[in-house]
Amino acid sequence: MTNIPNRISAESQVVLDFSDFLELVKNVRAQMAQAIGELVSMLEAAAASDADLDFAGLVRASQQLLELDDADLARILNVSRPTVGRWTRGVSSPHPLARKAIFDALARSARGKLKLLRD
Amino acid sequence: MIPGESWVTSAVRPIGATVGTAALPVNFCIVNSDQVGHAHTWHTDFAAANDAIYPRTQEAFSALALDRNVWCAVTDEEVVLGLSYACVSDDESEVEIGGLMVSPEARGKGIGDVLMRLPLCHFLVNENPLAWRRPPRIVAHVLKGNDAPRRIIARTGFAHAKAVRIPGAALPGLRTEPDGHVHGDEFHLRIPQALEEQAVWLDGWNDTLLDGSAARIRLLEGHTLPGWAAAIRAMA
Numbered sequence: 183m184t185n186i187p188n189r190i191s192a193e194s195q196v197v198l199d200f201s202d203f204l205e206l207v208k209n210v211r212a213q214m215a216q217a218i219g220e221l222v223s224m225l226e227a228a229a230a231s232d233a234d235l236d237f238a239g240l241v242r243a244s245q246q247l248l249e250l251d252d253a254d255l256a257r258i259l260n261v262s263r264p265t266v267g268r269w270t271r272g273v274s275s276p277h278p279l280a281r282k283a284i285f286d287a288l289a290r291s292a293r294g295k296l297k298l299l300r301d
Numbered sequence: 302m303i304p305g306e307s308w309v310t311s312a313v314r315p316i317g318a319t320v321g322t323a324a325l326p327v328n329f330c331i332v333n334s335d336q337v338g339h340a341h342t343w344h345t346d347f348a349a350a351n352d353a354i355y356p357r358t359q360e361a362f363s364a365l366a367l368d369r370n371v372w373c374a375v376t377d378e379e380v381v382l383g384l385s386y387a388c389v390s391d392d393e394s395e396v397e398i399g400g401l402m403v404s405p406e407a408r409g410k411g412i413g414d415v416l417m418r419l420p421l422c423h424f425l426v427n428e429n430p431l432a433w434r435r436p437p438r439i440v441a442h443v444l445k446g447n448d449a450p451r452r453i454i455a456r457t458g459f460a461h462a463k464a465v466r467i468p469g470a471a472l473p474g475l476r477t478e479p480d481g482h483v484h485g486d487e488f489h490l491r492i493p494q495a496l497e498e499q500a501v502w503l504d505g506w507n508d509t510l511l512d513g514s515a516a517r518i519r520l521l522e523g524h525t526l527p528g529w530a531a532a533i534r535a536m537a
Contacts, residue, residue: 253367260331260521261427262369264389273393274428279532283523 213301214247220285221247222292229285237275244288248295259287324512325376327407329415330519332371332384337363340373345379347402352476353446354402371400372420374412382407387420389437396424396439398457401450408508413453417441419518421457422488422499426529431492431536439490444483446476458495459488493537500537503530 221244228235245255252266259266268274276284332340341362348356357365365386374383379462383403389396398421403413421439424430430437441454442465465485468476478484503526510516518526 194532219357220312237380250496256369257333260519260524261423262387263332263428264368264370265424268393274433276427277429277532277536279535280426280524283521286523287521 211299215296218247218292218296218299222289222296225285225289225292229282229289232278234278237281238270238272240285241266241288242270244292248288248291250291258291259284324510324514325467326515326517327374327376327410327412327510328380328517328519329372329374329419331369332366332373333369334367334378336373336375337366339379340371340381340384344384344400344402347384347404349426351447352474355444355445355472355475357400370420372416372423374403374407374416383412383416385416385420387424393433394435394437396430396437396474398424398441400437401453405451408449410512410514412510413431413450414456415510415516415518417450417453417457418499418502422503422526422529422533425496425536426524426532429532429536439492441490442485443488444475444480447485448497453486458491458498460491462489496533496537500530500534503527503533 224240225244228240241255244250245252250258252263252270254267256263265274269276275281341357341359344362345356345359348354364372364386370388371384371386373381374436375381381404384400385398385402386400387396387398398417401413403416416478424439430439436496438463441450441459443450443454463486465487466480466482469475469481469483472483474482480482506526508516508518520526
């Protein structure tokens with residue numbers, strides 16, 4: 183346990199000091215919250231736009247930031263697990279007229295995760 | 302159509318529970334993970350009563366269903382009335398809409414038509430296969446002697462493509478012909494005619510089966526059948 187910082191208290195007892203580590207955790211959570219906040223903005227923009235976009239990239243980013251595997255995503259988006267695989271590999275994508283609901287569902291998941299990070 | 306999952310409960314009823322022919326509400330949805338065992342028992346019992354239906358092993362069925370490829374028609378009490386699936390081949394050259402089974406006592410309501418069209422339309426909308434680099438064939442298979450699904454397959458927009466013969470040893474338990482093979486037929490979706498036909502069906506859906514039973518289709522929140530119809534028309 184040599185990597186755990188400690189300091190000697192006034193009473194000469196060893197007290198483990200996690201303050202630096204807690205600061206790191208706080209920063210990581212803040213960065214995570216910022217990234218997910220940006221993801222929400224991108225999903226909202228995608229849902230509101232008819233412009234062509236990198237569907238596979240946006241799904242992969244959502245999947246990684248929200249820590250969802252293909253099965254999780256399939257359940258949330260009411261599709262099959264192989265469908266999610268074909269989306270993220272760029273083999274297929276939903277018809278443009280069917281994408282808004284998918285971006286909306288991803289944005290809902292992202293807002294849920296954001297709330298957990300900020301609570 | 303309802304957006305939530307409130308009627309998809311984890312309640313498991315004995316699969317053999319009889320279903321009255323009264324106008325019970327019927328729910329159509331993708332089989333979820335806690336329904337897989339229940340659905341496989343029903344699938345096995347159904348296939349056992351018909352030697353022209355290909356029964357899948359528990360392992361094969363579970364893999365198909367856990368991947369959320371299998372659709373079901375169930376009552377509010379989770380009694381299974383029918384199953385079907387949409388499955389893409391490993392090489393992504395073919396999509397099969399298959400495994401259509403409807404309880405004998407639940408026939409005549411149009412459940413089979415919904416179970417053929419829903420996985421097909423759901424696949425079309427969510428994967429836009431005509432835009433793939435190599436668009437897959439969309440196929441259905443029926444074994445000789447299994448006549449119940451043939452009219453449904455034709456109504457859905459599939460046309461006979463070819464006869465198929467599979468060595469009997471590959472499909473144990475099925476009726477073989479004197480040549481030692483199981484005979485059947487392969488049907489291909491007529492593109493683009495069948496697309497317009499799906500759109501017309503989707504636009505005409507009125508949450509009711511032929512006998513007046515209420516029918517609910519579970520879709521992703523924000524998806525609607527008229528919305529699917531517009532997407533499918535745009536593909537044609």
